Amino acid sequence: MLTLYSFFKKLPQTSSFIFYGLRLFWRADPFKTGVLFFITLLGASLGPLLVWLSAKVIDEITRAPFQLSSWNTLVWAALAYVALTLIVDALQPIAEMQKRLLTAKLEAYVDELLIEKAISIPDTAAFEDSSFHAKSQIIRYNEYFVSMWITIVSQTCSGIVMIAASSLMIGTFAPWIPLLFLILAFPKLYWEAKLNNATFEGREEVQELRRRAEYYAGVPLIPETAGEIKMFNLVPFFKASYRNTALKLLNTISHDHRKLALYHLFWSVLQSLAAGFVLIYIVQQALRGAFSVGDLLLFIGATVQFNEGVNEMFAAFAIGARETRHLGNIYTFLNSKNTMETGDAPIADRKTEGYAFDRVSFTYDGSKTVLDIEKLDIPLNKTTVLVGENGSGKTTLIKLLLRYFDPNQGAIYYNGLPLKAYDIKHFRSNATAVFQDFLRYEMSLKLNIGLGEVSSRNDLAKIEKAALFGGVNLFLDKLENGYDTELGRLFGGRNLSGGEWQRVAISRAFMRDESADLFIFDEPSSALDVFIEEEIFDKLSRMTEGKTVIIVSHRLSTARFADHIIFLENGRVIETGTHDELMANQGQYAELYHLQAKKYV
Known part of the structure; x- marks a missing residue:
């Protein structure tokens, strides 16, 4: 009888699902x-x-x-x-x-x-x-x-x-x-x-x-x-x-x-x-x-x-x-509800403050704390480099900045307002990024770059400008159909090397060079050698003037170009300052810098 009772008890819910299925037919x-x-x-x-x-x-x-x-x-x-x-x-x-x-x-x-x-x-x-x-x-x-x-x-x-x-x-x-x-x-x-x-x-x-x-x-x-x-x-x-x-x-x-x-x-x-x-x-x-x-x-x-x-x-x-x-x-x-809610505030035209972390704590699975930051400022319109060994929390910090996740505790502010106050789509449209696990779209080179700003995906002049920044022009002549060359193996296209794909990803990010105020680069040169890396960051320093740039890198040589350096270890901020200041402090940053420099001496 209990089983029959359960059967009839679930009947209203089952009926509602059946009617939902019929509505799917009709709407299709x-x-x-x-x-x-x-x-x-x-x-x-x-x-x-x-x-x-x-x-x-x-x-x-x-x-x-x-x-x-x-x-x-x-x-x-x-x-x-x-x-x-x-x-x-x-x-x-x-x-x-x-x-x-x-x-x-x-x-x-x-x-x-x-x-x-x-x-x-x-x-x-x-x-x-x-x-x-x-x-x-x-x-x-x-x-x-x-x-x-x-x-x-x-x-x-x-x-x-x-x-x-x-x-x-x-x-x-x-x-x-x-x-x-x-x-x-x-x-x-x-x-x-x-x-x-x-x-x-x-x-x-x-x-x-x-x-x-x-x-x-x-x-x-x-x-x-x-x-x-x-x-x-x-x-x-x-x-x-x-x-x-x-x-x-x-x-x-x-x-x-x-x-x-x-x-x-x-x-x-x-x-x-x-x-x-x-x-x-x-x-x-x-x-x-x-x-x-x-x-x-x-x-x-x-x-x-x-x-x-x-x-x-x-x-x-x-x-x-x-x-x-x-x-x-x-x-x-x-019909499940989203756990993250969006605000309604737009990004102000006039910006006076950068990013500020206030007692931020974050964990992915509720057990191990990945980030634990009491206070941290990322200055406006400056280039900040996040350095630290693997697992120090650099990429997680970036995800919180872009509001891919919300902190478990504390708050992050931008221009004086908490990130939760901003309209998420508008907030992200104000940023551009090259991710460590960037995508390799099985599409033409033109679209691979143009998708950085979908509305301009057919603007060849803008695509060429972004490609020039990323260095795609260095191997463009090897592609039989130029920007119309199909990339990737899935549809029989041309495959690229890891470094060439990374240049495409960098070019894609720079499709927003005019509209974005925040540029984020998560290990943007991991597949490039140190000489090409220097070329990329030289261009970066010239083309992002007046922008807030955040670079994640395990190569401390990158930090020499930065206005501000944040050294992370086990999710905590250990040191902050310029390259010269941190070298003068003779702390962990200086020790790690000398250790890496020996590889190239």
């Missing part, structure tokens, strides 16, 4: 949705009508011979039967075509909803959450679910029509017969829904095995991993890992389907016994003269239609019970 394509539903209902109603017509034809034949020239009721009924049969046959491929087209439209619509969701999330914390990635991927690759859900809805509508029409026909002989079939069907519905939920392939543990199997199979096949995979001879390892994971997945699914098969066998036998009992009763009544031959055919045909309707509708309901979980996941994911 109202016309195709309407056509599919019309064809489905028409096809479902024609089945019982054909059974009724066939019964009338049989009765007419027993009364009078068939003569086409007489055009009597029998002839018209026979012609109507043929015409309706042709319509039923014609409707099936049309319905399948509409299903495929609506599936494609619904897939595209769900993808658009996912993109809109990504746009609505102001921070990057969600994107770095593994569960967020897993959920988005399951929804993103949704072809199976979409086609299944369309089938479920159409089967449900078809089943309801078939049950209603055949019940009316059967009820003319014995009203208790459709009631008996329904009584048998309801337990089947409940247990099938329960079993399908228990064996749902979209449940978390199965999806986890699928993702791991796909990962193990994919790693040896992508260009980015080929070198290391070959170096350490890892293909056999990944093959074995894939095989073990795939075997676990197969065993899990096989166990589930064995349970389903036994269940279906039990109910099929029970339904066959009930149908056989009823058929014996009806035949006995026909032998006593209570029914005509046509009535007997009508009853048999209506019983078949009833059982088909029950199987369609209840199978759809049972499968739908598990698929609504997927619908619920989609709804919950797309």
Whole structure:
């Protein structure tokens, strides 16, 4: 009883998810949705009508011979039967075509909803959450679910029509017969829904095995991993890992389907016994003269239609019970509230103060503190370099400055206002950046640079100016189609070296050289040698005059060009000042500087 109570308790929520799924259909394509539903209902109603017509034809034949020239009721009924049969046959491929087209439209619509969701999330914390990635991927690759859900809805509508029409026909002989079939069907519905939920392939543990199997199979096949995979001879390892994971997945699914098969066998036998009992009763009544031959055919045909309707509708309901979980996941994911809220203040035209950290503490996972800064100022319209060893918190500090994350404690101010007060989109449009993990877009060189300011992606003069700053002009003549050269291997384009890609990323950042007041460079020369690095920072000092520039670097030689240096260690500020001041202090900065300088002496 507790299980039944839970079932009915969840019914309102399940119903709301079902209506949400129907709204997805309608919003994806109202016309195709309407056509599919019309064809489905028409096809479902024609089945019982054909059974009724066939019964009338049989009765007419027993009364009078068939003569086409007489055009009597029998002839018209026979012609109507043929015409309706042709319509039923014609409707099936049309319905399948509409299903495929609506599936494609619904897939595209769900993808658009996912993109809109990504746009609505102001921070990057969600994107770095593994569960967020897993959920988005399951929804993103949704072809199976979409086609299944369309089938479920159409089967449900078809089943309801078939049950209603055949019940009316059967009820003319014995009203208790459709009631008996329904009584048998309801337990089947409940247990099938329960079993399908228990064996749902979209449940978390199965999806986890699928993702791991796909990962193990994919790693040896992508260009980015080929070198290391070959170096350490890892293909056999990944093959074995894939095989073990795939075997676990197969065993899990096989166990589930064995349970389903036994269940279906039990109910099929029970339904066959009930149908056989009823058929014996009806035949006995026909032998006593209570029914005509046509009535007997009508009853048999209506019983078949009833059982088909029950199987369609209840199978759809049972499968739908598990698929609504997927619908619920989609709804919950797309309608989840963002943890970060945006302000409404614009960036002031006149700026008098830089960035100020006030008792800022931050941790990614709630355990290890990554940043712990009591007080820190980053001066306005100056070049500040953040230095420190790996893991000192440099990149995290940048993420807080750009408000990709909010501090767990304390606040960061810009121009006298806390960052939370600013409109996030407007705030970020006032900045530009080169990230350590910059993207390599599988697009043309022109777009790879132009995407730094999307509105100017076709402004070749501006792109050329940015490319000149980044040094792309140094290898441009090697590209067969110049700025129209496709980059990356995914679509058969030209691949670049690490340093060349980094120059493209630097050029992309400088697409905002006129609009941005804040320039951030996170290890902007990591793939460049020290001589090219000096060239880049020489250009930087000339082209960013009057801008606030923040550079993250593990090379202390970079700091010599800075107006201000911040030395970080284990998330804490150890020293601040100019290069000369810190060298004079003979502290950790000076020690590390001398250590690095020995490499080039």
